[in-house]
Amino acid sequence: MSFYNEKYKNQLSLDLTKLEPLFQLGRELDEDVVSELVKTHCETVTVQLKQIEILFETKNFIQVRSEAHKLKSSAATLGLNKLYRMCIDLESYLQNPSTACAPVVNAYITGITIEFNLTKLMLNNMQTQVGA
Amino acid sequence: MNQSQSKNILVLDDNKNDLLMTKFVIMRMGCKPILIDKSAQLIATLQAHTISLILLDLDMPGLSGIEVLKRIKRVPSYKNIPVVMLTGHSDALNVKTAIQLGASDYIVKPIDPMIFEGKIKRLIETNQTITQKDWIEYEIKKAQSTEVKLTYIAQVFSIGEMGITLKTNQPLPREMTFFSDAELFNELEIAQPPLKVESSVPCEGGYLVKCTLIGLSESDLKKIRLFNQLLMRPVNP
Missing domain, CATH: 3.40.50.2300 (Response regulator)
Structure with a gap:
C-alpha cells in the first residue's frame, strides 16, 4: 500500500456536505454553479499538474509549493478533502526545500495525480446522477 | 433598498x-x-x-x-x-x-x-x-470657507433633531450652506451651526425655508431635544 493511501485513509475523497451550499447557491441564482466550478477545477488542475511535473523535473520546489498552494483552494471548495489534505501537506513539507526532498515530493505528486483523476470521475458521476 | x-x-x-x-x-x-x-x-x-x-x-x-x-x-x-x-x-x-x-x-x-x-x-x-x-x-x-456673509432676517418656525424651518421674507437658494447666528442657538449654547437649504416654499407673509442641521454633536442634539420637550410640555392650569 502506498504511503498516501495509508496516511489519508480516513479522509473523504468527496465530501458531499461541502457541495450542498454550492447547490443552494445555484438554485438561488438559477445557474449551474457546481458544474461550472467542477469544469474550471478539472481544466485548471490538469494544467497545474503538468506544470508541477515540469517544475519537479527541474527541482524547482519553491514553485511546486506555490502550485500546491493554488490547487488546495479549489479542492477544498468542491469538498475534495483528501486532495486538499495532500496539497496542504506537500506545501508544508516544502517550507524549507532541498534536493533531499525529491523522493517524498515525487510520492506526493503521484498521490495528488491519482487522487485528482479519481475525484474527477466521482464528480462527473455525481453530476450525471444529479442531472438524471 | x-x-x-x-x-x-x-x-x-x-x-x-x-x-x-x-x-x-x-x-x-x-x-x-x-x-x-x-x-x-x-x-x-x-x-x-x-x-x-x-x-x-x-x-x-x-x-x-x-x-x-x-x-x-x-x-x-x-x-x-x-x-x-x-x-x-x-x-x-x-x-x-x-x-x-x-x-x-x-x-x-x-x-x-x-x-x-x-x-x-x-x-x-x-x-x-x-x-x-x-x-x-x-x-x-x-x-467655513465661504466669503459671503449674508445678513438675513429670519424667524425660527420650528426645529427638530434633523433640521430647522425658518420663516423669511425671500427664498434661499437650494443646497446653499451657511452658518446660522439665530438667537435660538445662542440660547441653547450651540455655536453657529452650519445649515444646508433643502427647500423654500412660499407661505403667508414670506417663505418657509427648510434647512438640514449639519454635523451637530450628541450634546447639541440633546439640547434641541430638551428644548422641544419643554415647548411641548402641557401648561399647568
Whole structure:
C-alpha cells in the first residue's frame, strides 16, 4: 500500500456536505454553479499538474509549493478533502526545500495525480446522477 | 433598498476557481462582480468602473497582494475603497501586514459563501456611513470657507433633531450652506451651526425655508431635544 493511501485513509475523497451550499447557491441564482466550478477545477488542475511535473523535473520546489498552494483552494471548495489534505501537506513539507526532498515530493505528486483523476470521475458521476 | 444593490465589487485573484466562486456569491448579494486575474489590469479597471470594494488575493505571481495593496492605498482617489484580502491558512503573517497597511478585513480560503457574504455586506454598509461622514465634513468646510456673509432676517418656525424651518421674507437658494447666528442657538449654547437649504416654499407673509442641521454633536442634539420637550410640555392650569 502506498504511503498516501495509508496516511489519508480516513479522509473523504468527496465530501458531499461541502457541495450542498454550492447547490443552494445555484438554485438561488438559477445557474449551474457546481458544474461550472467542477469544469474550471478539472481544466485548471490538469494544467497545474503538468506544470508541477515540469517544475519537479527541474527541482524547482519553491514553485511546486506555490502550485500546491493554488490547487488546495479549489479542492477544498468542491469538498475534495483528501486532495486538499495532500496539497496542504506537500506545501508544508516544502517550507524549507532541498534536493533531499525529491523522493517524498515525487510520492506526493503521484498521490495528488491519482487522487485528482479519481475525484474527477466521482464528480462527473455525481453530476450525471444529479442531472438524471 | 438593499445597500449592496448594484455595487461593483472588484476581485483580483489568479486562481480561476476562486474567481468563479466569488463571482457567484457577489451575484447572489445583488452586486456586480468585476473579475481580473492579473495585477497589471488593476489600474485600468479602477479607472473604468466605480468600485465599492476590492477583494485581493494575497498570494499572486508577479506583484504580491501586499504590493498591490500598498499601491492602492497610495492613490488618493482609491485609498478609501475598502480592501479585503483573500488568503490561505498559511498566510497569517502576511494578513497581519495587510491589516497594518490598511486592509479592512480578510477572508480565509476556501471561501465559505455565508462568511464571505456577511463580511462583504458589513463592509459595504460601513463604508456607506463613512461616505456620509465625509459629506458632512465637506459641507462644514464649504460653509467655513465661504466669503459671503449674508445678513438675513429670519424667524425660527420650528426645529427638530434633523433640521430647522425658518420663516423669511425671500427664498434661499437650494443646497446653499451657511452658518446660522439665530438667537435660538445662542440660547441653547450651540455655536453657529452650519445649515444646508433643502427647500423654500412660499407661505403667508414670506417663505418657509427648510434647512438640514449639519454635523451637530450628541450634546447639541440633546439640547434641541430638551428644548422641544419643554415647548411641548402641557401648561399647568
